[in-house]
Amino acid sequence: MVSTTFKNLSAEKQRTIRQALLKEFSEQPLASAQVAPIVKTAGIARGAFYKYFDDLTDAYKYLYGVAMQDIHSDIDNELGETFDPQFYLNQVTNFVKGAQNSEYFGLIKMHLMKNESLVSQGSVNPATVSGRQWATMILSHEAIKEIIINPDYQPAVMNRLSETLDLLAGKGKF
Template sequence: MPKATFLNLNAAKKEKISQVLLEEFSTYSLLDANVNHIVKAAGIARGSFYTYFTDLDDAYRYTLSQVMATIHEGFVGDNPFQATRSFIDQVEQNPYYAFLSNYYVVDEAILAAHHQETSSTNWDKATADLPQWLADVAVHHLIREYFLAPTDKEQILSLLDALAGWHKQEA
């Protein structure tokens, strides 16, 4: 995540850099993104970039967290399958579409390979509320499947409809 120097920037400069990062990672995969592009577009020195972020992966993770926080704001209600269906149905118009496509098709695997992360599963939550945990896992998997195979959109939407019916029965 960003260093304190980035977090303490004035809002306008932080927003400018965040927008440049989003544009870079929407245009290029993590393998092809370039710090030189970022510093030039943001109007900052290369050294400043490294006072804000440890490396390109760090800047990417910050951008990913911002995108995911914004997207999750739209997932309200009791039925995650219906919210996911709406999201996938309209995703081509989403301003984060290119970023998400890069993430699911390329960058997710790169991040995992770079960091050999441990599981992010909260096993206590999974055990305490199994139907909700299963719903969360299913919708995230189906969103990933959409980006890997957009031509399967109708099958994914149909599966979400079936899961929505299952979820309603479980509630």
């Protein structure tokens, strides 16, 4: 977890360190990332890095959290009372557009391609949501992943997602 020492740095110094983290984690998978390029780019001592973060994984989780918060800030997270496939299609479209237009695009792509299985994230317990909600979350995530990794597939992925969400809504046939 990012330290209080880091949080007490000036906004400019935090931004400089985030940019150095972004450079390393966008170019290197977490398993290959190193502290040396980060501290060099950020202009900080190696010891300072470890005052701010426990390790590279901690720094990665911090930065990825910042990226997700930034991208999700423009997305409507309020579920309606009824299952509306268009709501989820809009969510996927807005997330992809936000990611593609973000400084974090390289980080997100690297995360989806190489790092996702290395970093535990708070996943939703399938027992706490309906089967339809759980399936929709899994499908939406996979659609986002496919589009980020292979942008040319976006029309086909969105069509397939739309068809599947319509099936989950009871519109259409298997």
